[in-house]
Amino acid sequence: MSWEPVIGCEIHVHLKTRTKMFCRCPTGFGEPENTRTCPVCLAHPGALPVPNARAIEWTIKLGLALGCEIAPRAVFHRKNYFYPDNPKGYQISQYDEPLCISGSLAMPGPDGETTIGIVRAHLEEDAAKSVHMGGAEGRIHGADRSLIDFNRSGTPLVEIVTAPDIHSSEQAKRFLQLLRQTVRELGISDAEMQEGSMRFDVNVSVRPEGSDELRTRTELKNINSFNFAAQGIEREIQRQIGIYEAGGEVEQETLHFVPGREDAPPLRSKEEAQDYRYFPEPDLLPIEPPVEMVEQARSEIGELPQERIRRLEAELDFGLAEGLVTSGRDELYSRTPGDRRAVANVVMNELAAAGIDPRAVDGAELGKLIEARDRIARDALTKALAASGEPGFSAEDYLGEALIADASELDPVIEQVIAANEEQVAAYRGGKEGVLGFLVGQVMKETQGKANPRVVNERLRAKLKS
């Protein structure tokens, strides 16, 4: 029989606030270890948390962009567990009263829209960074000691939890890319995978096609790339189908995704199941988002990526429309005149390959290049596109050179035109300068516009003198 994958995602996103969630240490990436700490984020005795107003505003903004209700009353809870990167012995998070609840995101797809339910989006604090030494290159297994850097300790994190509404690894990847673009456009996070400012966990289960049961799911943790997400999910889907078809049962477990490794080693066996002893954080008061705060956040949200994808789909095929939007290149596309497909392809492919920042490009000039691109040599176009991000870039400069300027190529055509237009030639020689334009036009016509007008001009004058 055939199987339907059932996939839910949990996404953690660093907010790019200036300070941490509960202390005013500056946030940052790559500073020397333990130089951005204080009694609060080191959990010294007696230290108390003070929430970051901007982090709260931004979480509300994200919640609104994900179609969530903003809770009239949100509460911070303590999630209790011991780990060296968790200095207080508890993480301040949100439990049964999160800031944003029950939203949904209508994700455009090649064959229509899929609605992905957003169960919740809540605010919490990140852990410190552990470096495991002595083991195989920083791997946790076999390490003989761990070194802790608390610079990241207490960085604001938004956790977004989706409903199990995703049904393929490819769909999951597209959802994650759309979400990343959304937080970047909202200006609340850089969502840089390499820096760990965006990380995902995915829950995977499979069920017989057509049934609506929910079978045992496994969780893949700490994925930091879209392709890894897709790979990991695909592998897990196949593993589970394999188990069921062999008459076995899938075990509930948490797996650690290791790129390139065929299996995903278990992170926590289920008998070590955690008991986090959540309870309301007594050092903090409830949040009752004021109307002004919510409306202010709402007013700062522009047209969302999925809306723009839908708009572009009208003039492009889905793949290009989605690609442009989720890569943040659709804005340049929109302000570049010319054949839509051609523009889309150049913006998506050539410009991307040339690593040019779309915001730096003058759309009008780019339009001229694209308009001329069939008339000029490939390498000339490449050269021109590579320069298109430079300030004051003018298409003309490049188009000019790109045209036929070689006298040995032009002269025969010119002589032919002179021969074929005796009257005009005579008129010119008789002082009717204006006729030159007509002759140039004839040469251009003969060369299907590939001749460099400046050079044609010179050669004509020279030949008519003699």
Added chain:
Amino acid sequence: MIDTLRLTAEQASGLLERKEVSVAELHAAYLGAIEQRDGELHAYLTTVSEPEGDGVPVAFKDVISTRGVETTAGSKILAGFRPVYDATVAARCKQAGLPLLGKTNMDEFAMGSSTENSAYGPTRNPWNPERVPGGSSGGSAAAVSGGLAPWALGSDTGGSVKQPAALCGVVGLRPTYGTVSRFGIVAFASSLDQVGPITKTVRDCALLYRIIAGRDRCDTTTVDLPEHVELPEADDLKGLRVGVPKELNEAEGIEPGVSASVNAAIELCRELGAEVGECELPRSVEFGLPCYYLIAPSEASSNLARYDGVRYGPRVPRDSIREMYEQTRDAGFGDEPKRRIMLGAYALSAGYYEAFYGQAQKVRTVIRDEFAAALERFDVLVSPTSPTVAFPLGAKTDNPLAMYLSDVLAIPPNMAGLPGLSIPCGLSEGLPVGLQLVGPQFSENVLFRTGHALEQALGFDSVPERLR
């Protein structure tokens, strides 16, 4: 020659203002008294030899973080710990020019009612060294009572200022929750902890409260005082409505001698012009203690998780992080913290939360409502602070429950976040009896006024008889 046994903080600041004594002389006088008597009392864990500031020196319970000065909370797990910052109350005392005399002994992490749970040995009661000073702020109470400090700060979660003040015959205020910053106070139970003054007189108490109280941006649970702290003057109680909660005054276990002194004080309220009436707190006293012993340990189990040997404190070296945690914490915590950590972990753990922690939070609502009702008819509620006078060392150490009962009368108002003032109101078996005055939130001025008038009329001599 400065008589540290009799000198009040108010008098001391007078001497300083009139330049009759220097800061150095004053400081030296107390260090001398400590030299002389603290060998027996063991009220101090640390003393500071050089006075910093131009005011009256003050002693801090060792739960208050003091930058560069060892702060252990009475626990081995913080042995040698030197805070890198000052608690807000410490900073405010510094700002007011009060030099730090030293850090006083306490039950480990403020968990106890006799100061016998200190990892550094018990403190003794200045009235009778065979008796406990109460706790957990026993060191601060003994220091003030024994003339080893003009005034001191303690902390009160479930009676830890009021009860030792009562047992040592001094004045102690547990302020309205949220009026004194907890920033820098080694946390026990966050929703209950409050720092309060322990002093010889009610006026001293008001003076010190004025210095430490008020909103702190580092503690989001603090508020600005609705009114300025006034120094009490009046020696009558005209127009004051005094309520006598039946359950707080007739609870089983209240010693006859304690009732006698308290009833005499209640009679005195009438003579001073107050209008006295009975009231009831049907469930607050019966359920206050169980409620407290679920909420406080639950919060404590989480608050004490940070003592893991990673960033500070002694560590028992082991090859795996888990063993390091388990050995470090087993060696660092005494029995009472261990009991409460486990009790709290249990009350919060999956399957028990609703029955224990959740239910206790609802009981807390019941207690709030009962006090609110009583305080609509009365300005102040009076009762004994503790059912007994100071008990002998060791009397309750192997029976935790018996020890807990020592706070059965002090705890209920705490659960409601209400301020409570304990003043000495007489002697029983030659030991001090404390009178507990409870008012609505932010009614400290009323409590000071009431306490001061009674203090004048009672004329209690706070100097322990054996030291006169």
Added chain:
Amino acid sequence: MAISRDEVLHVARLARLALTDEEVERFQQQLSAILEAVGKVGELDLSGVEPTSHPLELSNVWAEDEPRPSLPLEEALQNAPDREGGYFRVPPA
């Protein structure tokens, strides 16, 4: 309301306390007695009563997103039981 030996061991594990057999024994008795006493809260029917997690009814207290200076590295590490360079060092997980 007694607590079993296994439950004592479970919470001790949760709380990262290595207990000696003698401690397990003693704490099992003491905790059972205490639970007996505090279990009293169960006698009240409080369905419909709102829980109180805070004595004061406040909300929305927060701070602006303005950086303040962090601790100098040496102060951050001042009380560290073990360090390696600028890091806190711990045994492997």
